[in-house]
Amino acid sequence: MARFDRYMLSQLLVLFGFFSLVLVSVYWVNRAIGLFDQLISDGQSALVFLEFTLLTLPYVILIVLPISAFVAAVYVTNRLSADSEMVVLNTAGASALRIGRPVIFFGLIVALLVAVLAHFLVPAARSELAGRSQEISKDITAQFLKEGQFLHPTGEISVYIRNITDLGELEELFLEDSRDPEAVVTYTAKSAFLVRGDTGPRLVMRDGLAQTFRPDTGRLSTVAFADFAYDIGALIKSGGTRNRDLRELSTPVLLSPTAEDLASASGELADFLFEAHDRFAKSLLAIIVPLMGFATLMLGGFSRFGVWRQVVIAVVLIILVQLVSNVAEEAARKDAALFWLAYSGPFVGALIATALLYSTSMRRLRGRTPKGIPA
Known part of the structure; x- marks a missing residue:
């Protein structure tokens, strides 16, 4: 050169x-x-x-x-x-x-x-x-970890958390599950935390109330609980094999x-x-x-x-x-x-x-x- x-x-x-x-x-x-x-x-x-x-x-x-x-x-x-x-x-x-x-x-x-x-x-x-x-x-669990605002991880789920402590505890939780239109369930709890289970993450609620509303009959039933585990993993769709680009x-x-x-x-x-x-x-x-x-x-x-x-x-x-x-x-x-x-x-x-x-x-x-x- x-x-x-x-x-x-x-x-x-x-x-x-x-x-x-x-x-x-x-x-x-x-x-x-x-x-x-x-x-x-x-x-x-x-x-x-x-x-x-x-x-x-x-x-x-x-x-x-x-x-x-x-x-x-x-x-x-x-x-x-x-x-x-x-x-x-x-x-x-x-x-x-x-x-x-x-x-x-x-x-x-x-x-x-x-x-x-x-x-x-x-x-x-x-x-x-x-x-x-x-x-x-x-990863639907990440969408739960926001405080002070209503969240919608899916179209049928609404979540509200008043405060999240430094230890990861969720305070004053509100969760509405309307996946079954014939039985809309609303959960309220003083505290909750996320744990890992065999089928995926679970939301463990403490000192709360579960209210089930049936629109066809107009009846509302309530159940108080000391501890209740809600399966978040069920919200995650398997999706199968994705289409490649x-x-x-x-x-x-x-x-x-x-x-x-x-x-x-x-x-x-x-x-x-x-x-x-x-x-x-x-x-x-x-x-x-x-x-x-x-x-x-x-x-x-x-x-x-x-x-x-x-x-x-x-x-x-x-x-x-x-x-x-x-x-x-x-x-x-x-x-x-x-x-x-x-x-x-x-x-x-x-x-x-x-x-x-x-x-x-x-x-x-x-x-x-x-x-x-x-x-």
């Missing part, structure tokens, strides 16, 4: 790391705020919140890396142009493709990172996140799904094939995106008065490529034979980058062509 290639590649990698760190932090914090409100309001601990935010990190990085690569390529190209380094290379006869060779190397590095994320880390993180989410949704399946499974895989993910073959090939397309797009940014700035020439017009054009072209990908996705998910449309975005991007580099080379060749001396 030539000295200039190493120099430009090092600049690209440094700025790529910086922009990735900034964008991941912003995007991650934004997602974490909503996740924090949801988990803490459900009575989960800070450790659960930290676990969930870490599991969302691979997907956030996957989204951010191509954007960071594009920004780094545009920034480095503009800076080299402003420092007249591009002018020197152009004067020395280097073509646009030769100058852009470090950008291609840089794109290959980013593509490798994207491939590791898309094929391994993101599916594994999504699978773990889905499993933990299901576990938490079944396509995005948490491995790439080999997506490429050759069995009947069991199709049934467990509730998806069609077209969805499986597109999801698999879209992961490969993301890696290709990671090569094309920075090259498009570089080629657009090269097309505009070298000026000390700014390159905002070229930057806007580059952004518009990236948006165009994304629109092509979105349209292709809609078609590919309807027909398994159209899985190759997953590569339409990278293909269109490659055509645009090639056309821009070719146009730049032609302009420079015309500029070097000697003109005849007028008589």
Whole structure:
């Protein structure tokens, strides 16, 4: 690798790391705020919140890396142009493709990172996140441990706790169970505490009253008790085997799904094939995106008065490529034979980058062509 290639590649990698760190932090914090409100309001601990935010990190990085690569390529190209380094290379006869060779190397590095994320880390993180989410949704005991407000762990259960002591004792408990519409039971107790039983958690109430109301007869019966165990585990639905998300399946499974895989993910073959090939397309797009940014700035020439017009054009072209990908996705998910449309975005991007580099080379060749001396 030539000295200039190493120099430009090092600049690209440094700025790529910086922009990735900034964008991941912003995007991650934004997602974490909503996740924090949801988990803490459900009575989960800070450790659960930290676990969930870490599991969302691979997907956030996957989204951010191509954007960071594009920004780094545009920034480095503009800076080299402003420092007249591009002018020197152009004067020395280097073509646009030769100058852009470090950008291609840089794109290959980013593509490798994207491939590791898309094929391994993101599916594994999504699978773990889905499993933990299901576990938490079944953890109905955490939803009991809130004081001073009416809670509804299920649609037929209402709970109110006046105070929770430091020892975990529930004071002044109210619980209404309307799962049986013909016999609505209301429990009140001076104190209660949660214990683990063979069939799940139990709520042991002390010094309370059970009132059973039968709407069909209008009768209300009451029973006082010193101790009463209420089975909270019965409220937790077994749920059976959960349906898996396509995005948490491995790439080999997506490429050759069995009947069991199709049934467990509730998806069609077209969805499986597109999801698999879209992961490969993301890696290709990671090569094309920075090259498009570089080629657009090269097309505009070298000026000390700014390159905002070229930057806007580059952004518009990236948006165009994304629109092509979105349209292709809609078609590919309807027909398994159209899985190759997953590569339409990278293909269109490659055509645009090639056309821009070719146009730049032609302009420079015309500029070097000697003109005849007028008589």
